[in-house]
Amino acid sequence: MTDDLRCCGTGTCIINSDGQCWCGQQWDGQKMCFPEADDINKAGDAPASDSSQQDV
Numbered sequence: 001m002t003d004d005l006r007c008c009g010t011g012t013c014i015i016n017s018d019g020q021c022w023c024g025q026q027w028d029g030q031k032m033c034f035p036e037a038d039d040i041n042k043a044g045d046a047p048a049s050d051s052s053q054q055d056v
Helices: 037-043
Strands: none
Touching: none
8 A cells, every 4th residue: 555645644544536535535736624515515415306296
């Protein structure tokens, strides 16, 4: 296993090809940091509800 230069210093970073660590931090091009709330909301947007189903 090679040392990833993007590691936050803990020595436990596992960073995927998108720059996301298992702990939730994201590589921003310069350092590891937690994504902004807007970034999380954009990534986690749920699909619009299906209006064809109605409660009976």
